[in-house]
Amino acid sequence: xxxxxxxxxxxxxxxxxxxxxxxEGELKLLLLKRKFEPAKGEWSLMGGFxxxxxxxxxxxxxxxxxxxxxxxxxxxxxSAFGEIDRDPGARTISVAYYALIKIxxxxxxxxxxxxxxxxxxxxxxxxxxDHSQMVDKALEALRRRTSxxxxxxxxxxxxxxxxxxxxxxxxxxxxxxxxxxxxKQILETGLLVKLEExxxxxxxxxxFLYKFDHRKYNSYVEKGFLFQLKVxxxxxxxxxxxxxxxxxx
Amino acid sequence: xxxxxxxxxxxxxxxxxxxxxxxEGELKLLLLKRKFEPAKGEWSLMGGFxxxxxxxxxxxxxxxxxxxxxxxxxxxxxSAFGEIDRDPGARTISVAYYALIKIxxxxxxxxxxxxxxxxxxxxxxxxxxDHSQMVDKALEALRRRTSxxxxxxxxxxxxxxxxxxxxxxxxxxxxxxxxxxxxKQILETGLLVKLEExxxxxxxxxxFLYKFDHRKYNSYVEKGFLFQLKVxxxxxxxxxxxxxxxxxx
DNA sequence: CACTTTAAGTGTAAGATATACACTTGTAAT
DNA sequence: ATTACAAGTGTATATCTTACACTTAAAGTG
Numbered sequence: 171x172x173x174x175x176x177x178x179x180x181x182x183x184x185x186x187x188x189x190x191x192x193x194e195g196e197l198k199l200l201l202l203k204r205k206f207e208p209a210k211g212e213w214s215l216m217g218g219f220x221x222x223x224x225x226x227x228x229x230x231x232x233x234x235x236x237x238x239x240x241x242x243x244x245x246x247x248x249s250a251f252g253e254i255d256r257d258p259g260a261r262t263i264s265v266a267y268y269a270l271i272k273i274x275x276x277x278x279x280x281x282x283x284x285x286x287x288x289x290x291x292x293x294x295x296x297x298x299x300d301h302s303q304m305v306d307k308a309l310e311a312l313r314r315r316t317s318x319x320x321x322x323x324x325x326x327x328x329x330x331x332x333x334x335x336x337x338x339x340x341x342x343x344x345x346x347x348x349x350x351x352x353x354k355q356i357l358e359t360g361l362l363v364k365l366e367e368x369x370x371x372x373x374x375x376x377x378f379l380y381k382f383d384h385r386k387y388n389s390y391v392e393k394g395f396l397f398q399l400k401v402x403x404x405x406x407x408x409x410x411x412x413x414x415x416x417x418x419x
Numbered sequence: 420x421x422x423x424x425x426x427x428x429x430x431x432x433x434x435x436x437x438x439x440x441x442x443e444g445e446l447k448l449l450l451l452k453r454k455f456e457p458a459k460g461e462w463s464l465m466g467g468f469x470x471x472x473x474x475x476x477x478x479x480x481x482x483x484x485x486x487x488x489x490x491x492x493x494x495x496x497x498s499a500f501g502e503i504d505r506d507p508g509a510r511t512i513s514v515a516y517y518a519l520i521k522i523x524x525x526x527x528x529x530x531x532x533x534x535x536x537x538x539x540x541x542x543x544x545x546x547x548x549d550h551s552q553m554v555d556k557a558l559e560a561l562r563r564r565t566s567x568x569x570x571x572x573x574x575x576x577x578x579x580x581x582x583x584x585x586x587x588x589x590x591x592x593x594x595x596x597x598x599x600x601x602x603k604q605i606l607e608t609g610l611l612v613k614l615e616e617x618x619x620x621x622x623x624x625x626x627f628l629y630k631f632d633h634r635k636y637n638s639y640v641e642k643g644f645l646f647q648l649k650v651x652x653x654x655x656x657x658x659x660x661x662x663x664x665x666x667x668x
Numbered sequence: 669c670a671c672t673t674t675a676a677g678t679g680t681a682a683g684a685t686a687t688a689c690a691c692t693t694g695t696a697a698t
Numbered sequence: 699a700t701t702a703c704a705a706g707t708g709t710a711t712a713t714c715t716t717a718c719a720c721t722t723a724a725a726g727t728g
Binding site for chain 1: 511
């Protein structure tokens with residue numbers, strides 16, 4: 171490849187992953203304690219550097235895979251972060267991605283070997299650099315996207331109950347939803363398939379399991395029908411043991 | 420600054436600006452013919468390279484200013500583009516920004532000296548590299564943001580008429596709106612101030628001029644009130660003289 | 669085995685919002 | 699004085715959103 175643009179500065183390009191999961195009725199992030207300087211030992215997002223031989227999307231997937239062992243994960247670019255002093259280690263541009271993981275299917279041990287932990291978004295610790303900013307922005311993006319696209323299912327096992335789904339939506343949008351209205355709305359989409367089985371984890375009666383009909387959804391998308399949930403962008407109330415509230419974008 | 424991360428690749432980081440304007444009842448983009456290799460002479464977005472001494476946002480503003488002479492312009496980061504071969508000149512990460520400009524206030528001559536032209540989004544030519552993809556994505560982002568935030572006013576002169584405003588919204592969302600419903604909705608927000616003056620450009624009767632009440636809007640935002648317009652994300656129909664439709668993200 | 673406990677599951681009516689729709693007004697040009 | 703043109707205005711209907719409380723199924727308990 172002929173090389174033009176010789177006279178311009180080159181930069182380190184990092185990738186940081188905001189990894190969402192849903193477990194025990196709570197929306198969680200996979201965070202780890204940084205293993206190298208600067209800021210060794212502090213809480214951080216999973217990150218890494220872009221190499222010449224990969225695209226941004228590929229690099230983000232690689233980094234997610236290193237931590238979780240997972241591939242083919244729902245991942246979207248959030249934004250590039252480029253303040254001059256954002257990383258005290260060196261001038262670094264960071265491109266943040268967020269990922270949605272089904273914690274059930276995940277090898278929890280693998281995450282633990284890397285010193286990673288699933289932490290509820292209501293109890294986030296202070297994070298290094300501008301990572302808290304990234305998390306705030308990712309939460310906003312997740313909320314907005316949730317109302318436009320049925321991405322909640324990326325966070326649940328393949329088979330899930332309606333109470334689970336409702337609880338997930340409540341965690342994402344940060345407010346209580348009416349059970350009957352929620353069920354009516356979500357079933358009206360025609361995208362859920364009711365199974366014969368029940369899940370008896372959380373009640374004696376048991377709740378019917380459902381599957382999301384990806385096939386039908388894709389055909390709707392092609393036809394231009396829109397998925398729309400009336401999920402308001404209420405704030406998730408954060409407990410006061412982190413700096414998430416302090417850092418403004 | 421101590422330099423960590425020595426072992427990682429460095430990359431050129433470019434910025435590309437999707438510059439929106441509204442003129443003659445049409446949503447337009449400021450495009451220019453590229454003055455250097457590769458792809459010299461082809462239509463392109465305004466772009467430039469990030470230097471060590473500036474943040475991404477600063478660089479984007481600098482580049483916009485170089486072309487238009489304008490500063491303090493509404494500008495948002497769209498996304499980073501990082502396919503390996505996206506720029507045949509060299510491996511380059513590009514961070515795209517979109518800007519909203521009041522064409523009236525703009526020195527049209529300055530744009531012309533740079534060989535730039537305002538081109539209707541319904542008549543876009545083929546663009547270099549992945550710039551058409553960037554434009555498509557910027558249009559989507561503009562439509563979505565328009566329904567959440569009163570950014571339309573960034574594209575109009577300080578004083579504007581309701582028919583102008585309606586025409587702008589129609590251009591953005593790509594469909595006709597009902598005059599009475601539109602006026603009712605937009606006036607209900609309480610964010611428009613009716614002036615005594617009339618604009619007689621487009622009718623004998625003349626249409627009253629209005630101003631957007633930025634102050635009131637900011638106080639609403641602080642109080643958490645939301646601006647919401649029911650602007651559907653209809654597609655803007657593109658005429659068949661560009662490749663905008665062909666490139667998929 | 670009857671009783672208690674727990675969460676799952678179900679429908680409707682009232683209020684709010686969105687939509688469709690047609691005539692009058694003001695002014696310049698002829 | 700007449701015509702032509704876009705600006706400006708209100709209401710009724712349909713649709714969507716919201717609020718709300720009891721019944722059901724099954725396991726655990728005495």
